[in-house]
Structure formats: structure tokens, C-alpha cells
Amino acid sequence: MPLTAPAHAVHLRVLHLEDSELDHELMLAHLRAGGLEVDSRRVESEGGFRQALAEPWDVIVSDYNLPGFSGLKALEILRDQHSLLVPFILVSGEIGEQVAVQAMLNGANDYLLKDKLARLVPAVLHAIEGSEALRAKHEADLALGQSEQRLRELAQHLQASVEAERTAIAREIHDDVGGSLTALKFDLAWIERHCGNAAVAQRAQNAIETVMLAIESSQRIMHNLRPAILEQGLLAALQWMTQRFEKRSNVVTLLRTSHDTLPTLPAGVPLAAYRTAQEALTNISKHANATRVEVDLTIARGVLSLEVSDNGRGLSQDDLGKARSFGIRGLRERAAQVGGWVDLSSGPGGTTIILSVPLGTERSKSGRATQPDTGHHDSDDPTSWDML
Numbered sequence: 001m002p003l004t005a006p007a008h009a010v011h012l013r014v015l016h017l018e019d020s021e022l023d024h025e026l027m028l029a030h031l032r033a034g035g036l037e038v039d040s041r042r043v044e045s046e047g048g049f050r051q052a053l054a055e056p057w058d059v060i061v062s063d064y065n066l067p068g069f070s071g072l073k074a075l076e077i078l079r080d081q082h083s084l085l086v087p088f089i090l091v092s093g094e095i096g097e098q099v100a101v102q103a104m105l106n107g108a109n110d111y112l113l114k115d116k117l118a119r120l121v122p123a124v125l126h127a128i129e130g131s132e133a134l135r136a137k138h139e140a141d142l143a144l145g146q147s148e149q150r151l152r153e154l155a156q157h158l159q160a161s162v163e164a165e166r167t168a169i170a171r172e173i174h175d176d177v178g179g180s181l182t183a184l185k186f187d188l189a190w191i192e193r194h195c196g197n198a199a200v201a202q203r204a205q206n207a208i209e210t211v212m213l214a215i216e217s218s219q220r221i222m223h224n225l226r227p228a229i230l231e232q233g234l235l236a237a238l239q240w241m242t243q244r245f246e247k248r249s250n251v252v253t254l255l256r257t258s259h260d261t262l263p264t265l266p267a268g269v270p271l272a273a274y275r276t277a278q279e280a281l282t283n284i285s286k287h288a289n290a291t292r293v294e295v296d297l298t299i300a301r302g303v304l305s306l307e308v309s310d311n312g313r314g315l316s317q318d319d320l321g322k323a324r325s326f327g328i329r330g331l332r333e334r335a336a337q338v339g340g341w342v343d344l345s346s347g348p349g350g351t352t353i354i355l356s357v358p359l360g361t362e363r364s365k366s367g368r369a370t371q372p373d374t375g376h377h378d379s380d381d382p383t384s385w386d387m388l
């Protein structure tokens with residue numbers, strides 16, 4: 001597409017690498033005749049060129065042959081040391097095809113013959129337009145990268161906040177609701193024993209049963225908020241979870257591990273593994289239509305891996321892209337928080353999700369820093385979950 005000079009005056013800073021003052025004047029005349037306002041400097045040596053590069057230029061026009069220097073060398077210096085974005089146009093008395101190709105490969109925007117300088121203005125405008133588009137793309141890529149990074153940090157922060165909030169609610173239920181219900185149960189039992197009236201005693205007994213149900217419910221709610229079973233170790237918690245899943249879903253569920261006991265895991269890792277298994281099993285009951293599930297827990301060569309596979313219908317890339325599905329995305333963030341990652345594979349034979357966490361790395365050791373420190377560390381207290 002031929003470019004013409006824009007209607008409004010364009011002001012350009014042009015660095016001209018040229019040993020002939022006459023050719024320089026000729027170039028300026030062409031640019032001005034093409035409607036461009038030009039601030040220009042002529043340099044002819046490597047030193048002068050390097051020095052001039054400290055200043056901002058809209059375009060560099062360079063002769064091919066210079067005494068003791070060359071246009072291709074200048075291009076190399078520019079691309080090596082300076083912005084990739086300053087347009088560079090090579091001009092020569094005679095230019096072989098090979099040289100022209102080499103110049104374009106090295107990042108020149110265009111090349112011209114000295115006797116065809118009529119093409120100079122369109123070439124300059126085109127080169128500037130191209131490098132502005134490139135600059136805009138670079139900036140957009142940079143902004144996108146930064147925004148993705150912020151989003152990742154936000155997601156991790158949200159995970160940590162949700163976990164902290166759950167801990168706080170569970171603790172309140174335990175301390176306030178649990179405490180009051182237990183006191184109520186004792187008082188009702190006292191009334192039942194001392195009232196001396198069969199009808200009142202019966203009422204008190206009914207009330208005790210209701211209170212017991214409320215205690216059970218609050219324990220269930222607390223457990224869902226924060227798995228206290230994890231205090232007995234990840235293995236025990238997974239055993240409990242898989243057995244309960246099998247009973248509730250009627251899907252054959254096997255837990256396999258070659259370990260009788262696990263080494264002490266870095267803070268945050270048991271909970272990440274627990275939540276991964278929990279989400280994987282929930283997904284299986286919601287989506288997979290499976291008849292068999294295997295959960296494998298291994299620690300080998302310093303890496304913990306938890307694998308949950310089912311023989312269900314499998315999932316597609318589209319499933320993972322669902323706008324309102326955050327389960328698996330959340331697991332990836334959670335894994336990253338303890339220095340690990342999640343792999344997912346799926347086919348007609350079913351779906352496998354694997355959590356891998358290198359143990360003993362600085363990140364997983366410092367996982368605790370992501371947990372809120374509540375200053376509540378009584379190990380006999382089932383609510384001291386921040387130690388998990």
C-alpha cells in the first residue's frame with residue numbers, strides 16, 4: 001500500500017549515517033519535499049553513531065558503504081545495544097540482492113537505491129508505522145503479563161483469605177456455639193435428674209436429644225470448614241475421606257500408598273493435598289459417572305505426589321474453560337502456593353489429576369507464611385488448625 005505524507009506536518013528526528021554532505025542534503029530535500037519536517041544529524045563514524053544513539057530518534061537512515069564502517073555493522077550495533085524498535089533504513093548506490101536480504105534478516109525495515117530516493121518518504125512513514133505498531137504490541141504484552149501476575153497474586157491471596165476465614169468461623173463455632181451447647185446439655189441433664197416430675201423429666205430428655213443433634217451438626221459444619229481430621233496426619237485424613245466417599249457415592253474407592261507413616265510435611269502441604277483430593281472426589285461424584293476411583297499417595301525423591309484417577313467419562317479442554325468453574329483453577333493456585341503444580345490428563349478411559357509438591361524447597365518450607373498466624377497454638381485444642 002503506497003503511503004503518502006499525512007495532511008498535517010509530521011516532525012521527525014532523523015539520524016543519518018552518511019559520509020557525503022551532498023547526499024545528506026539530497027536526502028533532506030527528499031524528506032522535506034515529501035511534506036515532512038525534519039530535525040537531522042549526520043554522523044559518519046562508528047564513534048559518532050554510538051554517541052548519537054544516546055538520543056531518541058524516530059528513524060535511522062544509513063548509507064551502506066562508509067569509510068571504516070558500514071551500514072550493516074551500524075544495524076548490528078543498534079539491534080545489539082539499543083531498542084529493537086527504532087526503524088532502520090539502508091540506502092546504497094548499488095546494493096546486491098544478497099546484501100539486501102541480509103540487511104532485512106538483521107532487522108532493517110527497508111532498503112533503497114540512491115537513485116530511487118523518491119521512495120524514501122513512503123519507506124520512512126511505513127517503517128515508523130510498523131515500529132509504532134510493534135511498540136504498541138510490546139507495551140500491550142507487558143501490560144498483559146503484569147495483569148496476569150496481579151491476577152495470580154490476587155487468586156492466591158483469596159485462597160489464603162478463604163482458608164483464614166474458614167478457620168475463624170470454625171473456631172467461633174467451637175468456642176461459642178459448641179461451648180454453649182455443651183453447657184446447655186449439662187444443665188438439662190441436671191434438671192432432668194432433679195425435677196422430680198416425670199413429664200418435666202421427659203421434656204428435658206427431649207431437649208437433651210435436640211441439643212445433641214445441634215452439637216453433631218456444629219461438629220459437621222466445623223469439619224467442612226476445616227478438616228480437623230488432618231491433625232491425625234494426611235494419611236489418616238485421606239483414609240477417612242475415601243471411605244466416606246465410597247459409602248456415600250457407591251463408587252469403589254481405593255487408597256494406595258507404600259507408606260505406613262509419612263515424614264513431617266512442610267506447613268500448608270497437607271491441607272493443599274487434602275483439598276486437592278476433596279475437589280477431585282467432588283468432581284467425580286458431580287461429573288464423571290465413574291464406577292471406580294484410585295487415590296495414590298507417594299513420596300519419592302523428595303516429591304510428594306497425590307494422584308486421583310477415575311474411570312469415568314473424561315473431560316475436555318472446553319470443560320476446563322467454563323466461565324464459572326473454579327475448582328481445578330483453584331487447585332492450581334493452591335498448589336503454586338506451596339511450590340507445587342497440578343497435572344491433569346483425560347481420555348475415554350477416565351480422568352487423572354496429579355498434585356506434585358517438591359518437599360524441603362524454600363517455598364514449601366515458607367508455606368506457613370501464607371497462613372495467618374493467630375497466636376493460638378494449643379495442640380490439645382482441635383481448633384489449633386493453623387499448624388496444619
Ligand SMILES: Nc1ncnc2c1ncn2[C@@H]1O[C@H](COP(=O)(O)OP(=O)(O)O)[C@@H](O)[C@H]1O
Pocket residue numbers: 279283284286287288289310312313314315319320322324325326327328329351
Ligand atoms: N473427574 C471428572 N470427570 C469428568 N469431567 C470432569 C471431572 N472433573 C471435572 N470435570 C469437568 O471439568 C469442569 C471443571 O471442573 P471444576 O473446575 O472442578 O469446576 P466445577 O466442578 O465447579 O464445574 C466440570 O464442570 C466438568 O465438566
Ligand SMILES: [Mg+2]
Pocket residue numbers: 279282283327328
Ligand atoms: Mg469442581
